[in-house]
Amino acid sequence: MKFYDCKTAPSPRRVRVFMAEKNISMETIQIDLAKGEQFSDAYKAITPLSEVPLLVLDDGTTISQVNAICQYLEDIYPQNPLYGRTPLERAQVESANSQIHMNGFMAVAEAFRNTTPGLKNRAMPGPHDYIQIPELAERGLLRLDHFFASLEQHLADSQFIVGDYFSIADISAMICIDFAKWVKKPIPENFEHLKRWHGEVSARPSAAT
Numbered sequence: 113m114k115f116y117d118c119k120t121a122p123s124p125r126r127v128r129v130f131m132a133e134k135n136i137s138m139e140t141i142q143i144d145l146a147k148g149e150q151f152s153d154a155y156k157a158i159t160p161l162s163e164v165p166l167l168v169l170d171d172g173t174t175i176s177q178v179n180a181i182c183q184y185l186e187d188i189y190p191q192n193p194l195y196g197r198t199p200l201e202r203a204q205v206e207s208a209n210s211q212i213h214m215n216g217f218m219a220v221a222e223a224f225r226n227t228t229p230g231l232k233n234r235a236m237p238g239p240h241d242y243i244q245i246p247e248l249a250e251r252g253l254l255r256l257d258h259f260f261a262s263l264e265q266h267l268a269d270s271q272f273i274v275g276d277y278f279s280i281a282d283i284s285a286m287i288c289i290d291f292a293k294w295v296k297k298p299i300p301e302n303f304e305h306l307k308r309w310h311g312e313v314s315a316r317p318s319a320a321t
């Protein structure tokens with residue numbers, strides 16, 4: 113198996129931290145997004161999506177999308193489960209992880225991609241060009257305020273996102289909060305629960321990957 117990564121980008125970091133938590137190592141190839149390597153003929157021959165992360169199996173089968181890659185790895189490397197240990201926990205992790213992706217990750221991406229001068233005409237990742245819409249950036253920042261507030265409330269009486277169980281949802285939320293610094297949205301000073309949790313998850317060795 114090969115993992116196509118970009119060490120500076122938030123989406124592939126979700127997979128890297130997941131693999132570190134599960135002690136999975138594999139051949140990793142860096143795609144330099146800043147240099148446009150995702151659009152090279154060589155990479156387009158591997159995936160028409162022009163995105164990272166990407167997993168390529170030994171027979172050449174490709175798996176794209178953070179969640180699909182992590183779920184596949186969870187199935188074939190069941191040690192240290194991060195998608196839940198019971199049917200209920202699995203449902204809770206899936207529910208939290210999709211909300212974090214939609215309401216957190218996509219909100220930051222909306223704010224970042226619709227304002228960054230270097231991403232003019234690249235408001236969405238992938239093979240198609242889309243113009244920036246400044247109103248979407250404003251909406252993204254507003255959605256991010258709501259996302260932070262809901263996490264602060266939730267973590268007031270929960271150690272991790274799903275009770276006392278560290279899961280993929282914590283990885284997604286931690287990286288979302290780190291990504292939010294790109295749009296100058298640090299954790300608000302008075303959000304003590306969110307800061308406590310972010311400090312704890314960031315101190316895990318996996319977070320340094």
Ligand SMILES: N[C@@H](CCC(=O)N[C@@H](CS)C(=O)NCC(=O)O)C(=O)O
Nearest residue numbers: 121122123163164165177178237238
């Ligand atoms: N829906 C994809 C999103 C992946 C994504 O947004 N990747 C970004 C890096 S964080 C990318 O490949 N960007 C390429 C570009 O901006 O051209 C997933 O969940 O894996």
